[in-house]
Each structure stands twice: as structure tokens, then as C-alpha cells.
Amino acid sequence: MNKPSRIQRNNRAAISDAAMQEFSARGYHGATIDAIAGKAGMSKPNLLYYFRSKEAIYRSVLEQIVEEWLSPLMTLDAKADPIEELRRYITLKMQMSADRPEASRLFASEIIAGAPILRDFLEGRLKTLVDEKATILKAWIAEGKLAPVDPYHLIFTIWATTQHYADFAAQIDAVTGGQPQREGFQSQATQAVLSIILGGVKPRG
């Protein structure tokens, strides 16, 4: 296996970008190799020269997303201040939803479909990581630094809320009359989410 040439890296990257958009907007079955190739600026057979099959592209894109997905949670630090750590984590996830909404939506589609490709990842690396961080949360609660809340449900609540701004962007856009386009919406949303969730986990005096 030789190292990939510049042209290989470029083309694979272009295909990945195009595939992310197509899969995210139309779903696995709705996306076509032709459309992805077109968006990536090449012919269909040429795309299939770089990826064995449609499913291979899909797997490849999902793999990238999964890596981005894990990293923010990994940095949750047991030794730091609990509320500040959660604030940082929530802010980071809100940022990711704003910056790469298609990635979030593609991930969501895969899970909604029953995670046929990602099941192993979810039951393996992700579960391990969540178990680990749940232990940290439990310790914080035991020390009285967080209100007593099931740590798994707290994590789910954070995921749900932050990813909602990417996954349901169409709904938010419609209901607010296009607010997300306005300057400042992102930080307002983050403030509101922080206020609700952090308010809900701060220990009551």
C-alpha cells in the first residue's frame, strides 16, 4: 500500500464532502452515486475508482463523523470544576451543531434508521466512553457539586438539546421565522441551553 498521491487525497476529500451533503440531505437511499460524483466534479465511474461502492462511501463518511463526535466528550475532566466543565462541553457541542450541521444530520439519520452501520461503534467505543464519564458525573454528585441526576440521562439531555439545533434546523427556522440567519442567534441559543441545563444541575443551596 503506497502513500496516496496529492490527486488521490484531493479527490477522496472532494468525494467525502459531496457525499456528506448528499447523504445528509437525501438519506442513504435518496442519495445517488451520480449526484455525489457530479458535486465532487467527476464522473460516476471515476468516483467508483476511489470507492468500491456506495456503501463504502457511506461508511467512510460516517467514520469521519464518529471521530469528531467522540472528541469533545473525551476531554471532560474529573479534576476541573463540574459546572465549568459542563458549560464548556455544552458550548462546544452547540458550536459543532452550528459549524457542521450536515454531519450531525447524517449521524442522526443513521441512528434513526436503527444504526445498521454504527451499532458496533455505539456498543463499543461510545458506550465505554460514556460509562467512564458517567462515573465522573456520579463522583461530582456524591461530592455535592452537582444536583442528584442520573448521569446517563444528563448526557442524553445534552446531546439531544445541542444536536437539535442542527438536526431540526428546518423546524427552528420555520417556527422562528428565519432567526438562525440573524447575527447573535447562535449565542442566544447557547445561553438559553446553558441556563436551562446548568440551572437544572446546579446543587440547590
Place this chain on the structure above:
Amino acid sequence: MNKPSRIQRNNRAAISDAAMQEFSARGYHGATIDAIAGKAGMSKPNLLYYFRSKEAIYRSVLEQIVEEWLSPLMTLDAKADPIEELRRYITLKMQMSADRPEASRLFASEIIAGAPILRDFLEGRLKTLVDEKATILKAWIAEGKLAPVDPYHLIFTIWATTQHYADFAAQIDAVTGGQPQREGFQSQATQAVLSIILGGVKPRG
């Protein structure tokens, strides 16, 4: 237009049920008329005798969902106790996620895809209703009965969190090692969500 016969009602209902499952599990493009017809216990041409096209089935199923979707929010009562009203609303939405997860997932798929069919509904009836309820929330905040939180983001947070348990069931199942199957999971989840969100909106003494 005559009133539908018993056989018409039965078949239409069977088709709707089957379509809900198929569309929810495989997405619009992944579902096939053949599979829906099979699950509904009839042949493809027979199904097309009851619904003009694939899209007609899809629209019909979405319409049903939309009605179920609106009703819980409509009952939010300005005269009742704010915290109790929110508790009731959240509990009801958690119940719906547990009872009809496929409906929630199908709705989510449609929104993720950019709401091509539901855009009018979102910008119309839903926006009107949300605006109305946001006004109630604002009044509660002005009276000091709720912490000062943007009412739209509060509603989004509730939707996000409650629907997450249906939409991301595969992920929750994998990460918790099958907890959702266990007796009591549903009420634990509801308790945790109530505790976080209500804790986050109770005015601080």
C-alpha cells in the same frame, strides 16, 4: 364522494400502519410500495387502488402525525401553575415518545431532510401555536413564576429532549446496554428530564 365502506376503512388503516413502519425505519426513498403492501397484507396494485402514489401515502401518514403532534402543546394553560403545566407537558411528550416512537422518527426524518412536505405546516399552524404559547411563557416569566429563559429555546429544549428518547432509541439502547427494555426505564428517564428542565426554569429564591 360516498362514505367509505368498512373494507375501505380497514385497508386504509392497514396501509397507514404499514407505511408508518416502513417509512420510519427506511426513510422515504428506502421504503418501497411493495414492502408496504406486503406488510399491509395486499398486492402492490391493490395498495395503489387506495392511494394514488407513494408520495400520497407519505403525505397521508405525515398528516396524521402532525395532528398528534400539535395536541399536547395546545393544552398548555395560561391560568394553571407554570411548573405543573410544564411538568404535565413534558410527561405527556415522554409518554408519546415511548408509545409511538416510529411516528416521532418519521417526523424527524422529514425535518432532517429539510421538511419538503411539512414546511407549510411548520411555518403556518405550528408557528402560530408556538408564538401563542411563547407569549404565555413570557407572561409567567414577567410574573416571576419562571426563571428568565427565552421561551422559544425552552420549547425547543423540551422537544429535543423528549423526542430524543424515540428518535435516538438505537443509541440509547446501545449505550445503556438495553436499559429501555427494562421495567421502570421510562419513568426514570422522565424523572431525570423533569428534574433537569424544571430545575432549570424554576425561579431561584
Place this chain on the structure above:
DNA sequence: CCACCCTTCGACCAATTGGTCAAAATCTTG
């Protein structure tokens, strides 16, 4: 029991689409 209408379906069609192949074009390197 007949005539009519509603229901059901086998056979078929056309369009889409994932994937193959061999040949042409382009690039790299000695």
C-alpha cells in the same frame, strides 16, 4: 339468481440507478 359495482391482482412497462469494462487520456519517472 342476475346485474352491477367495488375490490384484487398477474403481467407488463419505463425510468432510475448501482456497478462493470475496456479503451483513452494523463501523469510520473528513469
Place this chain on the structure above:
DNA sequence: CAAGATTTTGACCAATTGGTCGAAGGGTGG
């Protein structure tokens, strides 16, 4: 610059699938 390797594509194939059609089956009122 020549030779080999890499990249690109037009033409094509087979399977899937949304949808049509005409004929057969079945229930019902007269």
C-alpha cells in the same frame, strides 16, 4: 522522451421499483 502506471470516462448491463392496465373475483341490492 519513452514506458509504465495512474486516472478518467463513454457505453453498457442487470436489478429494482413506481406505476398502469385489463381482466378476474366477490359482495350486494333488486
